[in-house]
Amino acid sequence: MKKILYGLYILIIIGIIVCLINSDIFNKKESEAIFAGEKVYKKQCLICHGETGKGEGPNAGTAINNQNYLNTVSNKDIYNSIKYGRNGTGMPAYEERISENDLKNLVAFIRDWQTEEIKFDVPKVIAGDPVAGEKLYNLKCLNCHGEAGVGKLKMGPAISNSEYLKYTSDKQIWISAAYGRENTSMGPSLKGLDGVRQLKKEEITDIVSYLRSVKVQEESRTDYLKP
Amino acid sequence: MKKVYTLMFFSILLVIIAVGCSSNKEKLTLDKKHSALPDYVLNTSEKIEETYTMAATYPEVLASVPCFCGCGMIGHESNLDCFVGQFGDENAVTEWSDHGVSCDVCVDIAQDAVEMHQDGKSLKKINDLIIKKYEDYGEATQTPEPK
Numbered sequence: 001m002k003k004i005l006y007g008l009y010i011l012i013i014i015g016i017i018v019c020l021i022n023s024d025i026f027n028k029k030e031s032e033a034i035f036a037g038e039k040v041y042k043k044q045c046l047i048c049h050g051e052t053g054k055g056e057g058p059n060a061g062t063a064i065n066n067q068n069y070l071n072t073v074s075n076k077d078i079y080n081s082i083k084y085g086r087n088g089t090g091m092p093a094y095e096e097r098i099s100e101n102d103l104k105n106l107v108a109f110i111r112d113w114q115t116e117e118i119k120f121d122v123p124k125v126i127a128g129d130p131v132a133g134e135k136l137y138n139l140k141c142l143n144c145h146g147e148a149g150v151g152k153l154k155m156g157p158a159i160s161n162s163e164y165l166k167y168t169s170d171k172q173i174w175i176s177a178a179y180g181r182e183n184t185s186m187g188p189s190l191k192g193l194d195g196v197r198q199l200k201k202e203e204i205t206d207i208v209s210y211l212r213s214v215k216v217q218e219e220s221r222t223d224y225l226k227p
Numbered sequence: 228m229k230k231v232y233t234l235m236f237f238s239i240l241l242v243i244i245a246v247g248c249s250s251n252k253e254k255l256t257l258d259k260k261h262s263a264l265p266d267y268v269l270n271t272s273e274k275i276e277e278t279y280t281m282a283a284t285y286p287e288v289l290a291s292v293p294c295f296c297g298c299g300m301i302g303h304e305s306n307l308d309c310f311v312g313q314f315g316d317e318n319a320v321t322e323w324s325d326h327g328v329s330c331d332v333c334v335d336i337a338q339d340a341v342e343m344h345q346d347g348k349s350l351k352k353i354n355d356l357i358i359k360k361y362e363d364y365g366e367a368t369q370t371p372e373p374k
Contacts, residue, residue, distance in 0.1 A: 139267065
């Protein structure tokens with residue numbers, strides 16, 4: 001009887017140890033970074049991106065708390081988006097506004113929103129026809145993202161400014177167009193998914209090639225702020 | 228004889244299931260009083276063509292619900308403006324809007340609103356339910372609440 005009880009105690013102790021290891025309770029450093037990042041977020045980002053990061057702030061801000069976005073970008077990508085901003089849009093460069101440490105904490109806080117691991121089906125090579133892509137863009141994307149991807153306030157973010165194109169890979173643009181951002185006005189564009197555009201894989205590739213061919217305007221596009 | 232009864236039983240069961248699963252959604256056709264649907268609608272999908280036809284058929288329903296795609300910024304006053312540019316005499320569409328062909332949330336709102344209308348819900352109830360479902364998607368158009 002005693003032997004059974006000892007065995008039971010050992011099993012319970014092992015169970016508690018496993019639970020503690022999986023609970024992130026010892027990952028104090030990461031928890032501190034998330035906590036500190038939340039404070040920075042509330043001070044610097046909430047006004048546009050909203051309290052929950054779904055773009056519900058009083059000013060124009062894109063939704064960044066959605067699983068498709070978080071599964072498309074690395075921590076370095078989020079870091080670059082904040083540090084260098086989007087020239088000519090409502091998203092300024094924060095490199096002079098917040099410290100390097102705050103920036104890293106902010107990235108940790110945003111990454112903590114991710115609850116799912118999503119694998120996207122992406123073509124190995126993204127090389128299409130920019131002329132065909134322009135026609136498709138004008139028909140399927142321009143209404144929200146504006147002429148040549150300049151963006152429309154509160155409708156669709158700028159997707160052809162220098163920072164976006166510099167820090168976003170062709171595959172990331174392709175994924176964003178194909179799979180969209182769940183629970184936002186940007187639905188999926190890929191044929192077979194539940195969106196209105198129903199584009200073939202090659203057509204999405206053409207649109208990516210068109211966006212890459214758009215002449216980036218280096219000077220600030222203040223007309224972005226006009227509807 | 229047993230086989231006949233079994234066959235009858237399953238046929239009745241099939242009919243009951245079919246009736247239970249069918250929605251109240253009517254198959255709509257565009258009234259001749261409206262301008263013909265433009266190529267940018269006809270060259271897309273059946274769902275978009277159906278939504279444009281819904282907009283022409285039930286303008287009062289779409290006009291009673293806001294749109295949440297942000298189109299208030301381009302002067303839209305309700306979800307109806309995403310599909311129809313102008314009405315002429317007898318509520319006949321004289322000009323279409325191309326906005327709806329590429330807008331997921333516009334199409335979803337229109338489809339939901341018309342389905343609720345066909346289910347017998349009041350405009351006020353439809354307005355309430357649409358706002359509850361889509362308010363996190365973006366900024367609403369300044370659409371007056373129906374009485």
